[in-house]
Amino acid sequence: MRVGITGYQGLSDLTEMLVRGELWRLVTTYGPYELVGVTALRPGPETWFAHAVREHGGTVEIVLPASGGPLPATELAREATAVHRLAPVAAGGLGEDLGRALVGMIDELIAVWDGTEDGPQREPAEIARLTRAAGLWVHEVWPEGSERPS
Numbered sequence: 001m002r003v004g005i006t007g008y009q010g011l012s013d014l015t016e017m018l019v020r021g022e023l024w025r026l027v028t029t030y031g032p033y034e035l036v037g038v039t040a041l042r043p044g045p046e047t048w049f050a051h052a053v054r055e056h057g058g059t060v061e062i063v064l065p066a067s068g069g070p071l072p073a074t075e076l077a078r079e080a081t082a083v084h085r086l087a088p089v090a091a092g093g094l095g096e097d098l099g100r101a102l103v104g105m106i107d108e109l110i111a112v113w114d115g116t117e118d119g120p121q122r123e124p125a126e127i128a129r130l131t132r133a134a135g136l137w138v139h140e141v142w143p144e145g146s147e148r149p150s
Contacts, residue, residue: 001030003053004038004102006127007045007112007141010149018143019045019112023052026110026139032057038105040064040098041076045112045141050076063105065096099127108137114148115140121149 011019023045027035035058039046050060054076061082062071068085071077086101087093094101103109109131113124128138 001034001108002036002038002106003027003030004106004109004127004131005046005049005112006099006102006109006124008114008121008124008149009042009044011044011112012147012149015143015146016044016048018146019141020048020052022141022143023049023110023112024056026141027052027056027058030056030058035059036061036081038063038102040102041072041074045110047076049110054079061105063098063101065098066093067096099123099130102127103130103134103136106131106136108139110139110141112141114142114146119148 035053037050037053037058037060039050041047041050041062053060059081062080063084066086066088071083089095111124111128117125131138
């Protein structure tokens with residue numbers, strides 16, 4: 001099962017604790033040998049998810065935008081089974097459109113967000129919308145007591 005992740009960045013310590021618990025609960029519903037976590041590996045839910053996938057015995061693939069810098073020098077990045085860098089738009093690729101790329105690579109999505117489409121961080125809502133439009137399942141993760149980023 002290929003599972004992608006998107007979510008708010010800059011979450012509070014309390015929200016991190018709540019979200020990490022829910023991510024672990026979701027990750028462990030999959031068999032470890034069938035689970036492939038697909039992530040841009042940005043700070044916050046995307047990295048927490050990748051850690052949970054690896055701790056559960058699954059594998060991680062990383063997707064990077066065309067203009068992204070070098071792969072982060074982290075253990076997660078070194079252990080990734082694949083790194084997908086998007087081709088520039090000028091070359092016929094998706095460029096910076098991580099959302100469309102992610103949806104094309106997964107079977108299900110975990111979206112760490114409060115379900116609203118307003119506010120400064122709209123990417124999780126947009127990726128969830130694209131995922132549903134493709135007929136794929138979206139797990140919305142926003143545990144009670146979570147705080148929106150400021």
